[in-house]
Amino acid sequence: xxxxxxxxxxxxxxxxxxxxxxxxxxxxxxxxxxxxxxxxxxxxxxxxxxxxxxxxxxxxxxxxxxxxxxxxxxxxxxxxxxxxxxxxxxxxxxxxxxxxxxxxxxxxxxxxxxxxxxxxxxxxxxxxxxxxxxxxxxxxxxxxxxxxxxxxxxxxxxxxxxxxxxxxxxxxxxxxxxxxxxxxxxxxxxxxxxxxxxxxxxxxxxxxxxxxxxxxxxxxxxxxxxxxxxxxxxxxxxxxxxxxxxxxxxxxxxxxxxxxxxxxxxxxxxxxxxxxxxxxxxxxxxxxxxxxxxxxxxxxxxxxxxxxxxxxxxxxxxxxxxxxxxxxxxxxxxxxxxxxxxxxxxxxxxxxxxxxxxxxxxxxxxxxxxxxxxxxxxxxxxxxxxxxxxxxxxxxxxxxxxxxxxxxxxxxxxxxxxxxxxxxxxxxxxxxxxxxxxxxxxxxxxxxxxxxxxxxxxxxxxxxxxxxxxxxxxxxxxxxxxxxxxxxxxxxxxxxxxxxxxxxxxxxxxxxxxxxxxxxxxxxxxxxxxxxxxxxxxxxxxxxxxxxxxxxxxxxxxxxxxxxxxxxxxxxxxxxxxxxxxxxxxxxxxxxxxxxxxxxxxxxxxxxxxxxxxxxxxxxxxxxxxxxxxxxxxxxxxxxxxxxxxxxxxxxxxxxxxxxxxxxxxx
Numbered sequence: 001x002x003x004x005x006x007x008x009x010x011x012x013x014x015x016x017x018x019x020x021x022x023x024x025x026x027x028x029x030x031x032x033x034x035x036x037x038x039x040x041x042x043x044x045x046x047x048x049x050x051x052x053x054x055x056x057x058x059x060x061x062x063x064x065x066x067x068x069x070x071x072x073x074x075x076x077x078x079x080x081x082x083x084x085x086x087x088x089x090x091x092x093x094x095x096x097x098x099x100x101x102x103x104x105x106x107x108x109x110x111x112x113x114x115x116x117x118x119x120x121x122x123x124x125x126x127x128x129x130x131x132x133x134x135x136x137x138x139x140x141x142x143x144x145x146x147x148x149x150x151x152x153x154x155x156x157x158x159x160x161x162x163x164x165x166x167x168x169x170x171x172x173x174x175x176x177x178x179x180x181x182x183x184x185x186x187x188x189x190x191x192x193x194x195x196x197x198x199x200x201x202x203x204x205x206x207x208x209x210x211x212x213x214x215x216x217x218x219x220x221x222x223x224x225x226x227x228x229x230x231x232x233x234x235x236x237x238x239x240x241x242x243x244x245x246x247x248x249x250x251x252x253x254x255x256x257x258x259x260x261x262x263x264x265x266x267x268x269x270x271x272x273x274x275x276x277x278x279x280x281x282x283x284x285x286x287x288x289x290x291x292x293x294x295x296x297x298x299x300x301x302x303x304x305x306x307x308x309x310x311x312x313x314x315x316x317x318x319x320x321x322x323x324x325x326x327x328x329x330x331x332x333x334x335x336x337x338x339x340x341x342x343x344x345x346x347x348x349x350x351x352x353x354x355x356x357x358x359x360x361x362x363x364x365x366x367x368x369x370x371x372x373x374x375x376x377x378x379x380x381x382x383x384x385x386x387x388x389x390x391x392x393x394x395x396x397x398x399x400x401x402x403x404x405x406x407x408x409x410x411x412x413x414x415x416x417x418x419x420x421x422x423x424x425x426x427x428x429x430x431x432x433x434x435x436x437x438x439x440x441x442x443x444x445x446x447x448x449x450x451x452x453x454x455x456x457x458x459x460x461x462x463x464x465x466x467x468x469x470x471x472x473x474x475x476x477x478x479x480x481x482x483x484x485x486x487x488x489x490x491x492x493x494x495x496x497x498x499x500x501x502x503x504x505x506x507x508x509x510x511x512x513x514x515x516x517x518x519x520x521x522x523x524x525x526x527x528x529x530x531x532x533x534x535x536x537x538x539x540x541x542x543x544x545x546x547x548x549x550x551x552x553x554x555x556x557x558x559x560x561x562x563x564x565x566x567x568x569x570x571x572x573x574x575x576x577x578x579x580x581x582x583x584x585x586x587x588x589x590x591x592x593x594x595x596x597x598x599x600x601x602x603x604x605x606x607x608x609x610x611x612x613x614x615x616x617x618x619x620x621x622x623x624x625x626x627x628x629x630x631x632x633x634x635x636x637x638x639x640x641x642x643x644x645x646x647x648x649x650x651x652x653x654x655x656x657x658x659x660x661x662x663x664x665x666x667x
Contacts (some may be wrong), residue, residue, distance in 0.1 A: 039512045053086030054126060060091045065119050065148055067172065068216045075424045078123060089126060100454075102140040104131040116217030117146070120175035121454065128469035129464055139454045142418055146453050147426035148446065149390065150222055151184050152269065153232070155606025156435025158198035162601050166213050169443060169537075170215040172470055173450040177426060179277060186224075188215025188266055191259075193236040199605030205271060212270045222267035222276045226260050226311050227251075227304075228283035245289035251307045252295070261314050268318035276582035278311055280304070280325045281325030284337065288366035301350040312355040321360030323388060326380065340376070341368070344632055351383050360385040363428065365392030368408045373416035388424040389417050390480055393445035395429035397491050397655050400544055401441040403482035407448060414452045425453065433491070433656040434609050436594070439601055441539035443471055473536030481544055482530050488518040491655035493551050495613065496558075497642040498580070498624050502660050504558040504655050510649065515559040519552040526552070540600075543593045550590050553583055561628075565642060570632060577628040584621050587614065613657055 030346060052449045055078060056069050058617040088108045090260050101112040109126050113119040122141065125500075131137050137169075142563045148170065152158060158166070158180075167178065186201045188194040201209075210220045231247040233239050242259060244250040249259075265339055267276055287303045308324065314321040327339045329350070334341035362380055367373060373389075379600055380387035391413040394402035410427065415427050415451075429442050444467070467475040484490055488507055496503040507514040533541040557579045564572030598607045632637045644663075653659065 001528065002356075010499040010621075013502065019173045025157075027545075031593060032144050033660040035591065040525065042454075046353065051274055054089055054123070056080050056089045058092075060093050062091065062093060062116075062119075064116050064217055068116055069123070071212070071215045072120070072123070072168055072172065073535050075125060075165070076123075076172070078127070080184045087121070087126065097144070098141045102126070102131045102137045104133050104135065106437050115176070116169065118173050120217065124172040124174075124466060127172075128466040130465060137191075141174070141454045142421070143423060143425050143453055145219070145388075145424040145426070146175050146450070146524075147178040147219075147221075148175060148393075149181055149425075149426055149428040150439075151181045151396075151429060151431040151435065152201075153181055153183040153229075154431035154433070154435040154438070155609055156431050156598070156663075157185050157201070157603045157605065158601060159603055163209055165537075166315075167209075167216055167218055169470055170206050170446065171218060171592045173447055173466075175218045175446075175450065177221060177424075178215055179426065180209075180223045181223045181428075181430075183225045183229050183279075183407070185267070187316035191262070193238050194233060196236070197605060198232065198297060199603035203266075206270045212273055218431070219273050219275075220271050220273055221273050223279070224263060224267070224277065225279035225305060227280040228286070228562055229279065229281070235517070236593060242319055243289070243293045245285045246549055248286050248289070250290055251287065251303050257310055260311060261317075262295055263322065264311075264314050265318050265628065268320050271619065273536055274320055276315060276320045276322050277313070278322045278324055281327050281363070283328055284331070284505050287329075293367060301347070302353075304328055304332070305350065305353045305355075306633050308358060309353075312357050312471055318355065321357065321359070324391075326360040326387065327386075329360075329383070330379075335377035340364075341373075342440075350399050352649075354383070354385075356384070358385075358521060360387050361390050362387040363390035363392075364413065365380065365394070365409055366430070366492075370412040370416045370419075373413050374385045374420055377416065377420050377422060387422065388426070389422050390426065391427050391428045391449075393429050393442050393449065394440070394485075395437040395442050396432040398485055399494075399547055400481055400484060400539065401445050401478075402478050402485040403448070404486065406445040407483055410445070411452055414449065415456075416457065417466060434579055434613075435602070435606060436453050436610060438539050438543065438597060440537060441478065443467075444473075444475060444482070447471075447475070453468050458545050467538070471538040472534065473534050473538035474534060475534045476537060477528065477541070479530075480539065481525060481539070482546060484522065484525055484544075487521050487657040488555075489653075490522075490547070490551055491657075492653060492660055493518075493554060494547075494567070494617075495655070495657040495660045496554075497641075498554070498557070498617070498620050499627065499639060500566065500645050501562070501642065502645060502663070504555065505642075505645040506649055508559065508562055509646065515555045519559075520558055521553040522548045523528075534667065540593075540597050546590050546593050548584070552577070553586060557583055561624075561642075562646065565639065566646075568631075573628055573632055577625055577632070580621050580628070584618055584625075587618050587621065591618075613661070616661060 052623060056078065066080060069080055070080055090109060091111045095113045097114050099114045100118040100122055102125060103110045109131055111119060113122060125131055145488060174585055184195045185198050186195060186206065187203065213220045217336060218356065228248045230249050234246060235244045242256045243255055250256050264276065286300055287298055294473050330339050331337050333344035334347040347442050358382055362376055364373065368428050377387055391410040394405045431437065433629050435648045460659065464475045467473065478639045492503040504515060509590050524547050529541050529545045555575060560579060561576040594610055627639050
């Protein structure tokens with residue numbers, strides 16, 4: 001028997017024994033009550049720790065719920081049993097789906113719930129003191145599945161331990177589905193270069209995460225790629241025989257489907273769910289590489305549908321129901337290859353050829369208009385498919401979750417899903433450009449969206465209390481810190497080369513006060529952190545404070561250098577040189593902080609990219625010190641990179657590293 005089979009057998013035996021226990025249960029080894037604190041807020045909103053115990057006396061013979069409560073009790077003051085102190089909680093199940101009712105009488109709370117996630121959300125409401133004595137509080141959700149998708153393919157691969165902490169928090173918010181987006185970051189039998197040096201999850205790790213999620217009533221769904229976004233794998237010579245283009249796998253190749261069969265079979269054995277997301281998005285160059293050499297030009301629609309049909313057959317062979325991202329149908333139907341082109345036309349013969357067993361996932365992280373979402377949902381239905389909705393909690397190319405952008409886009413999306421009757425919604429958290437966002441900062445966006453999913457009211461006070469209780473953090477502070485994302489693109493400032501200043505020089509040319517104004521705003525947010533930060537688990541505010549101060553000082557350096565260099569003011573140039581030297585010391589502290597943050601959350605693989613980038617910044621700042629010295633000592637009369645950057649305004653500047661760290665595309 002393999003280690004995985006032994007683990008699976010042990011988990012099944014434990015589950016059977018657990019379900020056989022009597023209705024009122026004591027923990028075999030209860031966690032001492034004083035080891036876990038609840039959080040609450042005082043009358044001024046200050047977060048307070050308190051010792052309070054919540055005892056679940058009656059689980060209504062629901063083994064899944066009792067298992068979930070036992071798991072959650074490791075981090076929250078909730079105990080199974082009839083303890084004499086604290087608030088007593090009892091549960092009873094209702095047949096009405098998506099409903100929740102909570103009634104408090106003194107030190108007792110009765111909960112009527114429909115599904116496990118509803119019951120766990122009730123526990124969070126009780127922990128957050130949201131059930132007034134003598135009152136009944138009801139919630140409902142139209143969504144049978146409320147989930148997340150976490151990007152584990154852009155360097156940051158979350159550790160098993162941290163993922164478990166995430167699942168506990170998400171379960172209490174009411175989430176019941178999770179995907180780990182893994183292009184190649186999972187180990188595959190006899191494929192040593194699959195996920196090589198990428199922090200790939202082992203079979204044992206994945207089985208452990210699935211078992212933990214299942215104990216909380218969360219469905220783990222594999223989320224992989226079977227057509228595009230496979231550049232990490234196709235880079236290796238071992239896979240060139242199945243390579244169409246740099247990122248797209250070769251359609252109609254027997255070797256391709258042998259590999260995909262191995263991928264899908266791998267997940268079918270590991271996870272309990274019978275669903276799988278097989279990706280297939282953004283394959284813009286499908287059939288235009290080796291495929292065209294072998295078969296000539298073919299219509300993209302036909303290649304895509306033919307490949308999907310074969311992938312669906314493989315899924316059926318392994319007992320899985322597949323879903324794909326739907327964008328390619330709309331892109332190929334657009335004359336401009338746009339996903340959201342309202343003039344796009346998908347031929348009926350293409351629609352008829354889409355395998356009906358495939359679910360279509362409509363992803364949209366950008367629109368702020370509810371009507372647009374309603375339109376695109378109806379377009380999916382007109383094709384004969386009930387869409388799953390993928391919105392976004394904005395973490396990509398960010399250091400801290402962009403809460404404002406999340407609310408602007410995800411709230412109208414959820415409202416459209418409510419109105420149109422969409423039953424499955426999940427929120428993606430992408431890690432484009434290196435996965436350097438503080439993942440835990442995304443809890444703010446996830447909490448806000450859970451509140452929206454369970455209520456169409458805008459009860460900000462209840463949301464803040466729930467957030468404070470579960471995370472020990474001030475939601476208003478998270479909102480304040482999130483405002484950094486709208487200040488000249490923090491990522492662009494960090495990655496901007498200090499001599500070329502492609503971004504900062506461009507902003508200075510557009511507005512002479514742009515850099516100094518942005519620096520002032522960063523420092524004000526830093527002061528807010530200094531005044532309000534209480535710790536908690538919804539982001540590392542000490543790290544963000546360091547980052548904000550570094551960004552402000554880098555902007556000040558750029559502002560001073562540009563003006564002093566233009567005038568060849570020797571005194572100001574000397575001050576610029578000193579500021580650059582000081583910034584090198586600040587950068588060392590920031591690099592250390594990045595390392596601490598990464599290792600507290602993710603596997604070490606992928607962090608080398610951050611270290612290389614930050615070391616490059618240090619080297620370029622050292623070069624700047626030398627070049628200023630050369631001008632001051634009259635060994636040269638110019639800094640050519642600075643001259644070139646200040647002669648003309650740049651075009652649109654994206655905040656990604658590759659766009660700003662150098663003027664060349666060779667890295």
